[in-house]
Amino acid sequence: MSNLKKLVIEPLRKTNPVTVLVLGICSCLAVTAQLKPALVMGASVTIVTALSNLIISLLRKGIPSRIRIIVQLVVVATLVIMIDQFLKAFAYEVSKQLSVYVGLIITNCIIMGRLEAFALSHGPGESFLDGLGNGFGYSLILIIVAFFRELLGSGTLLGYQVIPQSFYEAGYQNNGLIILPPMALIVVGIIIWIQRTRNPEMQENNQN
């Protein structure tokens, strides 16, 4: 049991897909200017990772290894189309904000990475939990980055005003710079810095 639990908990910290394995950065940064799209994106990626891990794990004995990439792409693309249609139907505003990044879940390296590294060699139950864990790890970073960017950039969280009006009257101003795309990279860089200072065994030696 503790082994199964580890599959879900580990990716949150020790083997976080974003900050430690450096996978799935592309979509991670573009959707984090506000908290709401980041939450939706995190949920979508978690669902796709978990379900595609489950499906590929069920099929793994039947897939010839030469064409496994195509099979994986088809499974993932089908799941992403379902998510995309669902978002268009029930959360149109957010789906417009996410624009092409929903489609780009297909080429998100976390999903392909987990399929290759885990689902092809483990049973369905374990694979499902592993996908869930990695999805949560990804969402966690997304939420942290989006939290700081929305708080400092617009003074709101999920669209609600958080920084009181009296601060603005006293001369406080929103930091417009942090809304711009490049700042997301710097925020992730700082998260990695803090995480590796606290866990020295993760530091890289000076090979760059």
Next chain:
Amino acid sequence: MEYFNLFIKSVFVDNMIFAYFLGMCSYLAVSKTVKTSAGLGLAVTFVLVVTVPVNYLINKYLLSPGALAWISPRFATVDLSFLTYILFIAIIAAIVQILEMIIETFTPSLYSALGIFLPLIAVNCAILGCSLFMQERAFSNVGEAAVFGLGSGIGWLLAIVAIAAIREKLRYSKIPKALQGVGISFIITGLMGIAFMAFMGIKL
């Protein structure tokens, strides 16, 4: 002139890496030396120039609402746009495979330079992203789509060669232990992105 404008815009203003973060994974993983990163950049440019126009034609004559009207007027109400993702990714995977075979047969020297990178490219988000942006922006003809693909590819090449050059120099500098490797690459990319924002709003 319009083509030139579009080209400059997609290289500098709408740079795949600095403005949209597409292809970040391979950008961070393969940017350790200038030589290999230039190889990967060339391969990406090459694949983009081929896949974006092909996907443009697919989108125009198969996927967009009412696109099937050229077969017979009865199909005019068919909307296949929900198949976009699966068709685009299949086309990209197929083209990458075909390109690999063509290059291997006709120019072995180019194959030895690009070969190892080609299979990686099918799952590079820059390729699929570029096709999806092409669909979103609704270009008016196939030439524009090709120029957009070329410009985005060159922009990506420029970015990866620049970071590789910086990382080669970084090896000799003192960086806090916890920031070495990935951390500092993120921050440098962020700073480069801010520099690239200076191109915003340029019109020729």
